[in-house]
Amino acid sequence: xxxxxxxxxxxxxxxxxxxxxxxxxxxxxxxxxxxxxxxxxxxxxxxxxxxxxxxxxxxxxxxxxxxxxxxxxxxxxxxxxxxxxxxxxxxxxxxxxxxxxxxxxxxxxxxxxxxxxxxxxxxxxxxxxxxxxxxxxxxxxxxxxxxxxxxxxxxxxxxxxxxxxxxxxxxxxxxxxxxxxxxxxxxxxxxxxxxxxxxxxxxxxxxxxxxxxxxxxxxxxxxxxxxxxxxxxxxxxxxxxxxxxxxxxxxxxxxxxxxxxxxxxxxxxxxxxxxxxxxxxxxxxxxxxxxxxxxxxxxxxxxxxxxxxxxxxxxxxxxxxxxxxxxxxxxxxxxxxxxxxxxxxxxxxxxxxxxxxxxxxxxxxxxxxxxxxxxxxxxxxxxxxxxxxxxxxxxxxxxxxxxxxxxxxxxxxxxxxxxxxxxxxxxxxxxxxxxxxxxxxxxxxxxxxxxxxxxxxxxxxxxxxxxxxxxxxxxxxxxxxxxxxxxxxxxxxxxxxxxxxxxxxxxxxxxxxxxxxxxxxxxxxxxxxxxxxxxxxxxxxxxxxxxxxxxxxxxxxxxxxxxxxxxxxxxxxxxxxxxxxxxxxxxxxxxxxxxxxxxxxxxxxxxxxxxxxxxxxxxxxxxxxxxxxxxxxxxxxxxxxxxxxxxxxxxxxxxxxxxxxxxxxxxxxxxxxxxxxxxxxxxxxxxxxxxxxxxxxxxxxxxxxxxxxxxxxxxxxxxxxxxxxxxxxxxx
Numbered sequence: 001x002x003x004x005x006x007x008x009x010x011x012x013x014x015x016x017x018x019x020x021x022x023x024x025x026x027x028x029x030x031x032x033x034x035x036x037x038x039x040x041x042x043x044x045x046x047x048x049x050x051x052x053x054x055x056x057x058x059x060x061x062x063x064x065x066x067x068x069x070x071x072x073x074x075x076x077x078x079x080x081x082x083x084x085x086x087x088x089x090x091x092x093x094x095x096x097x098x099x100x101x102x103x104x105x106x107x108x109x110x111x112x113x114x115x116x117x118x119x120x121x122x123x124x125x126x127x128x129x130x131x132x133x134x135x136x137x138x139x140x141x142x143x144x145x146x147x148x149x150x151x152x153x154x155x156x157x158x159x160x161x162x163x164x165x166x167x168x169x170x171x172x173x174x175x176x177x178x179x180x181x182x183x184x185x186x187x188x189x190x191x192x193x194x195x196x197x198x199x200x201x202x203x204x205x206x207x208x209x210x211x212x213x214x215x216x217x218x219x220x221x222x223x224x225x226x227x228x229x230x231x232x233x234x235x236x237x238x239x240x241x242x243x244x245x246x247x248x249x250x251x252x253x254x255x256x257x258x259x260x261x262x263x264x265x266x267x268x269x270x271x272x273x274x275x276x277x278x279x280x281x282x283x284x285x286x287x288x289x290x291x292x293x294x295x296x297x298x299x300x301x302x303x304x305x306x307x308x309x310x311x312x313x314x315x316x317x318x319x320x321x322x323x324x325x326x327x328x329x330x331x332x333x334x335x336x337x338x339x340x341x342x343x344x345x346x347x348x349x350x351x352x353x354x355x356x357x358x359x360x361x362x363x364x365x366x367x368x369x370x371x372x373x374x375x376x377x378x379x380x381x382x383x384x385x386x387x388x389x390x391x392x393x394x395x396x397x398x399x400x401x402x403x404x405x406x407x408x409x410x411x412x413x414x415x416x417x418x419x420x421x422x423x424x425x426x427x428x429x430x431x432x433x434x435x436x437x438x439x440x441x442x443x444x445x446x447x448x449x450x451x452x453x454x455x456x457x458x459x460x461x462x463x464x465x466x467x468x469x470x471x472x473x474x475x476x477x478x479x480x481x482x483x484x485x486x487x488x489x490x491x492x493x494x495x496x497x498x499x500x501x502x503x504x505x506x507x508x509x510x511x512x513x514x515x516x517x518x519x520x521x522x523x524x525x526x527x528x529x530x531x532x533x534x535x536x537x538x539x540x541x542x543x544x545x546x547x548x549x550x551x552x553x554x555x556x557x558x559x560x561x562x563x564x565x566x567x568x569x570x571x572x573x574x575x576x577x578x579x580x581x582x583x584x585x586x587x588x589x590x591x592x593x594x595x596x597x598x599x600x601x602x603x604x605x606x607x608x609x610x611x612x613x614x615x616x617x618x619x620x621x622x623x624x625x626x627x628x629x630x631x632x633x634x635x636x637x638x639x640x641x642x643x644x645x646x647x648x649x650x651x652x653x654x655x656x657x658x659x660x661x662x663x664x665x666x667x668x669x670x671x672x673x674x675x676x677x678x679x680x681x682x683x684x685x686x687x688x689x690x691x692x693x694x695x696x697x698x699x700x701x702x703x704x705x706x707x708x709x710x711x712x713x714x715x716x717x718x719x720x721x722x723x724x725x726x727x728x729x730x731x732x
Contacts, residue, residue: 031079032117036184038127043159043180046191048367051174051198052399052516053167057668060164063173065152067162070330071136071293071338073193075372076116076124076143086114090381090420091530094618096723104384104612107345111140114382120188121145127185131157137284137293139345142379144193144372146284146293154195157181162195173197173331191368197331199250200358200415201401202305203390203502204590206574208463208556210494212473213432216556217441218563218583221266221315222450224597228551229455230316232716233604236727239272240320243603243611246343246351247309247596249326250335250358251302252279254568254575261578262311262565263318267448272318277310279324282342294338297328304574304586307566309357309596316600316715323351334358337376344379352612354380355599356421357390357592359413361398362525363508363517370414370509374526377420384612388599389416390591391425391547392502395464395660396676396687396697396706399517400498405663406687408518409675410504410697416546417506419529422602422617423546424595425709426461426501426553427653429560430639433459433469437559440641449582455714457641459656460503460700460707461553461589465495466659466686468696470557479659480694481680486661496684500658501553501591503698503706506544515672518665531618534625535710536632537703547709548617550653551597555589562593601715609724623721624650624703624710632702638711649717653708659696662687 078086092098105113124145125135133149151162158179165172174196181189207216225231233239253259259277263269281294310322325343327335336358344350362370377387392413394401399408416423431437434457442451459469465486466479474495476485485491506525514521525543532538538545554560564586568575576586606613613619627633627649636648639655662677662685676697678688687697698706720727 030082030113030115030117032119033077033079033188034120034123034185038182038184040182042183044183044186045178045180046368047178048512049178049191050176050366050516051196052364053165053172053198054174054176055668058165058167059176060166063151063162063164065150067151068148069151069154069162069195069332070148071146072148072195072332073372074124074145074147075190075193075368075375076120076145077188077190078114078116078143082114086378086382090378093382093614102384102610102612104614105382107141107379107383110379110382115140116143116188124185124188128157133157137286139341141345142375144341158192190371193369193372194332199329199334200360202302202592203357203359203392204305204308204588204592205393205402205499205555207561207587211556211559212470213559217560218587219552219560220449220563220582221268222446222448223452224315226450226452227455228713228715229717230601230715233719238604238607238719240317240600240603240607241274243317243607244321244323244351244353245313245317245596245599245603246323246325246354247313248336248339248354248356249302249306249309249324250329251297251300251306252326253306253310253324254299254303254566258307258565258567258578259310259314263314265448265582268314268318274319275314276321277324278321279326281327282325282339282346284342285346294327294342297326297335299568301573303568304564304566305357305592308564308592309355311564312562312593313355313596313600316597317603320600320603340376344376344383344385350383350385352384352606353386353388353599353603355388355596356415357595359390359392359398359415361411361517362414362417362506363408363411363513363519363523364399365414367510367512373414374418374420374509377418381420381614384614386602386613386616387421388595389421389423390595391416391423393426393500393590394498394502395462395466395500395658396502396504397498397660398502403498404496405684406498406660407663407665410507410687411519412502412504412506412546414509417509417526417544419526419544420615422598422615423548424591424598425503425547425550426589426591426594427458427550427708427712428461428554428558429552430457430459430655432558433473436641454642455644455651458552458638458651458653458712460653460658461501462656462658463495463499463555463557464497464660465491466661466696467500467657469656470495480678480682480686482682484682486684486686487682492684496661498660500660501550501707503547503658503709505541505706515665518675531621534621535704536625536628536630537701537705545706549598549620549710550708550712551594553589553591553594556587561587561589563587601713604715605719605722605725608719608726609722619723620710623718628652628703647717648714649721650711650713652702652711653700654702655700656707657696657699658707659686659698661685
């Protein structure tokens with residue numbers, strides 16, 4: 001099954017020849033974009049930068065004139081030549097036949113080649129200061145100006161007001177219209193990334209209260225290591241020694257002792273004593289504000305997410321250094337991105353691997369925020385840094401994660417849809433559905449609560465009545481229509497929920513939706529990246545598709561879930577005492593678990609080859625392309641479970657879907673429409689790519705699919721197939 005490295009290199013070279021522009025590696029294209037004097041009377045609106053929550057019913061009037069908006073980010077444009085050169089260089093950095101292969105840049109080199117001109121920065125900075133803003137810092141590498149100022153200055157400079165809002169009983173602030181800037185600056189300014197305090201959501205779901213079988217089987221680290229074949233790497237003394245995995249948060253851990261308890265309980269401390277945990281608050285290297293850019297967030301409602309990330313990154317890479325990088329949210333900025341921004345632009349080399357388990361849909365984020373995330377991740381890849389992101393837990397509709405129904409149509413997370421991150425989706429185990437649990441789980445636990453016997457067949461993680469498997473298990477022939485599971489008594493009581501592993505096409509990373517939060521208007525997605533042309537099954541849709549790869553993310557609806565040690569006793573914060581057997585601890589699921597686990601596995605792969613890999617999607621898709629060929633690979637079909645071929649690098653998830661139930665969108669009492677929803681004459685519909693017939697969004701199939709990407713992994717086979725891996729010589 002395995003092809004040689006020569007075959008891999010040849011394929012990269014062939015595709016590179018077809019797709020890459022012949023731009024010199026050392027091309028310098030920095031030039032001034034502002035060529036006119038500023039006339040404040042002539043302004044241009046920065047479209048697509050108003051939150052969907054800004055409605056008449058939510059509006060509570062203007063904020064105080066002197067309310068300070070802290071650490072806003074203003075994103076500067078690149079020239080078209082710079083933009084193209086940066087995209088081309090990313091491809092060359094990952095092409096083994098290119099002279100630029102793995103010759104990663106420093107942030108200063110990125111700034112010199114792809115940053116804004118000093119003249120433009122000075123002009124925009126002076127304009128901000130003229131209007132009463134304080135410029136805190138300038139991040140030249142990705143063209144970001146950090147600035148703060150009062151609400152009155154926002155109105156004066158950007159011609160919009162900041163209002164108080166009440167959204168589902170919670171207070172917020174936001175600009176109530178798109179900002180505008182002088183026309184003379186429009187060529188240089190993309191926009192203000194955020195003028196609101198809406199924050200991204202963690203991609204995790206607590207343990208389900210209702211399961212489809214009588215028993216619940218928690219997943220211990222030893223189970224993970226068996227199912228995805230990580231143990232042979234440990235046996236060869238590759239467990240993350242000398243590697244660092246950074247998880248970014250906007251909260252500290254409730255207690256670092258929880259991480260140690262987790263490792264001790266599950267045998268990681270005894271077997272892999274080298275592992276370590278550090279919490280940091282990364283500051284910018286050039287901070288004009290003299291402190292405060294990354295404030296310590298303390299402990300808040302996201303400390304459970306922080307515990308998930310540090311514990312399960314350590315579960316896959318138990319000898320690695322796990323670093324929690326956290327910054328406090330400002331009233332306009334997500335602390336996690338403040339941390340990433342500072343990590344990538346500090347003096348010295350940045351960390352090789354960063355994991356992000358937060359999300360927000362492309363159409364919610366707005367055009368400037370999407371552009372910022374895209375450029376931030378590109379900055380990482382140009383330096384050789386790998387970004388892992390959780391795709392989310394809302395099936396195809398990220399805007400409505402964990403709501404009772406999807407109302408915004410097909411809509412994926414802008415945190416995972418860029419061409420520069422590894423988007424990690426979620427699966428569930430299918431042994432309960434098949435009635436074969438005894439074949440895959442021992443009747444007794446091991447010393448460290450592990451009981452998995454082998455790889456287990458997988459389906460897309462899906463808790464909704466839109467799931468074909470849940471529909472069948474409940475005794476229905478279909479999910480939709482008057483006789484379907486979503487309109488039954490049991491379906492309506494337990495399974496009307498937007499909870500499922502997220503995936504779908506990029507649809508609104510660029511442009512402005514007509515209805516905020518819904519893909520439409522002049523929205524369009526990111527162009528399909530080079531690596532997605534390599535694999536069977538990836539649709540000819542012309543856009544970036546997610547996820548790339550998946551891992552288990554179930555929260556117990558089929559009886560399997562992850563265990564977490566987070567002893568925070570605060571009501572509503574999901575914590576529980578970490579005492580006694582772990583079945584009494586907190587538990588849950590979601591792609592928040594899958595992303596740091598894959599980050600840990602990649603750290604081990606890096607240990608066998610090179611510390612910095614940039615975007616490993618280039619290799620993942622090439623290897624999947626070789627495995628699946630032109631029609632898929634039946635021997636690696638996940639439904640075979642322990643009968644899959646021993647040579648599989650990826651397990652092809654071909655059964656199930658990540659479809660969820662849906663309803664019309666109602667705003668301020670008015671129905672604005674029904675989006676990507678098929679009803680067939682019933683109240684509750686299911687998301688469908690057609691509103692006239694049942695075409696569920698989305699079904700697993702051979703090769704790539706929106707429900708699971710290229711599938712899940714065999715970690716050992718992936719590591720010894722990796723270009724430059726020291727394990728290659730042991731391959732049969």
